[in-house]
Amino acid sequence: MKRLAILGSTGSIGCQTLEVVRAFPRDLQVVGLGAGNNLDLLARQIQEFRPHLVSCASAPARGLVPIPSECRWASAEEMATHPDVDLVVMATVGRAGLAPTLAAIAAHKPIALANKEVLVMAGEVISQEAQRQSAPLLPIDSEASAIWQCLRGEGQEVRRIMLTASGGAFRGRSPQELERVTPQEALQHPTWKMGKKVTVDSATLMNKAFEVMEIHWLFGVPWERIQVVIHPQSIIHSLVEFADGSVKAQLSPPDMHLPIQHALFYPERRTNLSLPRFDPLASSPLTFEPLVPERYPCFTLALEAAKRGGAWPAVLAAADEVAVDLFLTGRMGFLDIYRLVAKVLERHKPVENPSLDDLLAADAWARETAFAGVR
Ligand SMILES: NC(=O)c1ccc[n+]([C@@H]2O[C@H](COP(=O)([O-])OP(=O)(O)OC[C@H]3O[C@@H](n4cnc5c(N)ncnc54)[C@H](OP(=O)(O)O)[C@@H]3O)[C@@H](O)[C@H]2O)c1
Structure with missing residues (x-):
């Protein structure tokens, strides 16, 4: 037990x-x-x-x-x-x-x-x-769980992680259209049913940049070896390429019960007949598209903060939490999420080798600055 x-x-x-x-x-x-x-x-x-x-x-x-x-x-x-x-x-x-x-x-x-x-x-x-x-x-995150499962038993150097992204609720929409989208529309994720914050973060692709950071810290993979590709069906949860060019992927229907169960029982795999199963014919075709950074400014902004290190990512996470809440409660528009987070990051004064207290102070400062930015 x-x-x-x-x-x-x-x-x-x-x-x-x-x-x-x-x-x-x-x-x-x-x-x-x-x-x-x-x-x-x-x-x-x-x-x-x-x-x-x-x-x-x-x-x-x-x-x-x-x-x-x-x-x-x-x-x-x-x-x-x-x-x-x-x-x-x-x-x-x-x-x-x-x-x-x-x-x-x-x-x-x-x-x-x-x-x-x-x-x-x-x-x-x-x-x-x-x-x-x-x-x-x-x-537990499905992409991180997929990579964890692909790496199991390997002990080999990873050449590349291909982190898949559905593209969120607004894939293919122009910036002009995004200016007017509502929280209700942003919460209509095409493949996953999730909490509100992560669903909005998926629409801006902030969530995918967060996952790049998650993968970097969980598996020690350098930034330049993590590539994000759009995979609208959310069946392939990520892929790992090894030195010889061989690629492993983990596939399953978009349902969080499986990665949750995997983490709860690791290293065992348990039968759970209530979970949906992958059917190659019903899931066909499985497609990929390049991520166009201009369409997702939050993604680029967040990765820059990640690579700078220090307290930048803590400021990013805090500003995003405030910005998403302000959007969800109707106090600003969807594209203002990017604008507000960028504004807070611009004002951040870098800290060398931050301690945990420095990170908490940066978090508190970023929240205050984000709120002040919309008052
Ligand atoms: N949902 C998914 O499918 C999914 C997939 C991958 C990763 N994730 C990640 O998993 C995490 C949870 O996501 P979620 O979608 O489950 O979010 P969610 O539905 O919004 O649930 C968040 C949970 O945190 C609790 N909570 C919020 N503020 C709290 C506080 N100050 N103190 C204590 N508890 C607090 C909420 O409590 P109340 O509701 O009682 O207020 C709720 O139980 C996120 O980091 C998300 O990125 C989620």
Whole structure:
């Protein structure tokens, strides 16, 4: 029985993780559930899964959620480090994942990591600490999971990673058309059903640049060996080319249950008959297109920040989190996401070899500057 703490249990990845748990009641047990503000759903999850520990973003809100006597409130960090937890599932979005991820690493816990923003903010610190503390980072993101699966058993130098991207909700639209698109349109992802932030990040392709950073830090692949290609069907989740020119790919229908299950049971592969299966004839044709950088200015901007290093990616991640929220709440337009993030990055004063405190300070500064930029 593997005992799980699921942080972000009320989100898209969190709920799908609980569906995998339902499919394997004898193998997986939920001992911790952590939510943000969706207390009704958290209450229902507590009734069903009977965890020992629960958390939510706002301490005063705790009074609104009835919990059984065997259960108690805890902080996200306490849950991520508790001795009863065998695996931490990090399914929160944005900065909320950073402190619990670092706490779990310090406690030598394996982490099934969906929250890629923590690797954008502090990839160097997290990857070094995870190695030093022998706390494995098991990717949940479908592209990172695909590369992880392709690399398994290889021990060979990677010549190239081909990271696939659907192209998001607005593939093929002109910049003029994008000026007027609504949050509802941006949330219509062509192949995946995901949380709001990652869906908007997919439409700007900010998400793909975040994944380049995720791959760089998880697998130590140099920037210049990671190539992004548009693959509209989202069936090939990524490809890895080795020294001899041989290429391995991982394929499956666009459904997050599989990469989640892979991380929960690694290194085992389990049969789960409820998951959709790949059918080559039904999936045909599988196509590729080049990524045209002019169409996706956020992608180029984000990669520049990644390559500069220091606190630039932390500023990028924070400004993007604010910008996406402002767009989703109707306070600015879709193309303003790029404009605002670029403006915040322009004002950033670089920090040499930033410590974790420097990164947190850069994050706080970037949020404040982004809000000030739209006031
Ligand atoms: N969804 C996907 O298919 C997918 C695929 C690949 C990677 N990812 C990555 O996985 C992560 C989660 O994505 P998602 O789509 O599941 O997002 P989501 O649906 O928005 O869920 C986010 C979760 O985080 C919780 N949360 C938000 N702010 C919090 C805070 N301050 N403290 C504690 N919890 C907080 C939310 O709680 P409440 O809802 O209760 O407020 C919710 O449970 C993201 O980094 C995303 O890029 C997602």
